[in-house]
Ligand SMILES: Cc1ncc(COP(=O)(O)O)c(C=O)c1O
């Protein structure tokens with residue numbers, strides 16, 4: 001049985017804050033702060049360039065990848081870290097398209113995160129391919145025999161809607177296509193099993209539910225059947241078979257390591273590695289069960305006490321990730337008022353109040369405080385204040 005009291009203690013949670021935005025940026029694990037301080041003092045300061053070998057900086061992208069593998073149903077040696085998620089989407093999508101040379105259609109849905117759609121638009125434009133975007137509920141019917149790649153984000157960033165990864169991957173394969181999954185809102189939030197789903201490629205970020213910190217590196221997974229065939233269109237020297245041979249011609253490394261591009265973000269990887277310690281004793285089944293308890297309690301509480309908002313997430317927990325959103329016509333101001341009251345969720349245009357529930361550190365007391373705070377702000381109208389309407393650059 002996972003000890004969620006112990007996992008909560010592993011985080012620095014600021015006094016007076018109820019944090020329900022781990023689906024955008026996870027809070028700081030205390031071990032990450034200490035590890036970065038140690039890394040600076042013992043490794044960068046003292047070892048200088050020798051740290052690449054002595055401290056293992058060079059192999060860190062694969063070692064950290066192995067730790068993430070367990071959380072997404074992948075095997076050792078199948079995941080590598082680096083770059084931003086948008087770059088990993090580009091690499092996975094371009095590699096998948098190249099594995100289906102006779103076909104040029106990419107299928108995605110309108111709930112996908114804009115960056116994924118922008119990457120697909122850019123690739124489609126440069127390769128003469130076609131991007132088809134349909135409503136999330138229309139995806140299955142839109143899988144046709146001309147499809148090259150089905151590219152979906154498993155959990156919708158706005159609604160929390162969760163696609164059926166197993167069923168849609170199987171449908172894509174039946175149609176002769178490959179399936180690429182973005183796990184940004186799944187890894188560390190739900191019980192992902194890429195091997196059981198028989199997916200082809202997956203990518204994700206580590207600054208949300210994996211708590212690696214702002215700008216933490218992304219990950220990419222390639223199914224072993226593609227790992228030595230996938231062409232990394234973004235060919236960088238760290239993905240070369242022998243980077244320090246300085247060969248002028250590219251020759252991809254074996255396996256997923258070919259998806260490395262350039263120098264890894266060593267300090268960020270140290271923070272992430274420490275952040276992953278907390279997962280060592282966490283069962284994904286327990287995580288999922290607790291996520292459902294929290295999100296169900298939140299929906300029930302808000303619906304009982306906040307008549308002005310409407311649920312914007314699936315009611316059935318089986319169809320939902322670990323976040324819940326509600327709509328309110330003045331959602332931006334309502335969220336700012338809530339944040340000012342110490343309850344941190346976020347707002348997504350045009351009218352969505354979004355709340356992420358991270359089972360590692362959120363509990364039923366957080367749910368109660370958030371429900372009470374939202375009900376109070378909606379009841380007393382305190383959100384309707386000039387200062388809560390001023391838009392910040394980052395929401
Ligand atoms: C589903 C999804 N894809 C892509 C991105 C973009 O990630 P990044 O800014 O790390 O490239 C995000 C979050 O920002 C996301 O939620």
Ligand SMILES: Nc1c(O)cccc1C(=O)C[C@H](N)C(=O)O
Nearest residue numbers: 023024025113157184215394395
């Ligand atoms: N990556 C982010 C950032 O650099 C700044 C602000 C927010 C983010 C996010 O991750 C947003 C997130 N993907 C979302 O689902 O809205």
